[in-house]
Amino acid sequence: MFAPWNSGSAYGPFARGYSELWARGRVPRAGGGRWEGEASIFVEQYKARISFAALQPTKSARFPRHAGHKSEDQDHMQLLIRYVAVLRDERGQAEESLETGAATPRALYHELSARHGFSLPDTRLQVAVNDEFAAWDQPLRDGDQLVFLPPVAGG
């Protein structure tokens, strides 16, 4: 029942090598081109990347300037943010890499919300860090991947 694009190994933007291209800015972002054969949901509307499934690049691949050493300045972490559902609509793109001084997911969401005018307060959201549910006040680390989760509506 697993769709091939969940396995992430065969094709699509998260196939091997994507992270390097992404880091170099060679891969089209939201609103860019479509990958042949890709089965991403809503690709027609958003060109959105729905999953980090195979996006498990090394830190050095995503952030070459941090390669091989820990960030010296914890005030300037580089994070990868992915936007889903209503947040993607409001942000106008599916993901972004940014430098921030925000120490926690909550501080980061407040920073982003002030910048982009998100309609949902953090009290209505959950947050995932590195593909796992996370606490709003846990310390962020350089290279973390975050997804803010709007109220779920499965089933």
Add this chain to the structure above:
Amino acid sequence: MSAFSLSDTPLAPEALARDLCHDGAGALVVFEGRVRDENEGRAVLRLDYEAYEVLCLKEGGRILDEARTRFGLLGACGVHRTGSLELGECAIWVGALAAHRGAAFDACRWIIDELKQRLPIWKREHYRDGTTGWVRCEACAAPGAHGHAHPTDGERHA
């Protein structure tokens, strides 16, 4: 199959039920959730489901594991659709296999309730009037926008 999965193609309930088998099982209870033509008074034409796949698979697996332990199941399966669905299509399928019907009924109900509350999946409805909306997001964004409560919002994993 005895696991949680996502599918971007139509589900096959008969095949899913057939795969849940155990010689000690006297009961299989299944739930099939379908796309309905109405939600909160608005005429719905179709749905889009968007899943955070990696986390969905993790959380769905945890729910099924919890159900097996909690209800002593001999098998459990859950599949959620992604992508665009038409009215009447199967959006989610749950099967609970147990020695006796009591545990199978209880477990099936528990599993579907947990999946609905915990899976990071979002549903966008396309309405007859031409508009669309993310369920439980836009209409509910303003406090007091309408009457019903969302007791689980913001409380889980906080």
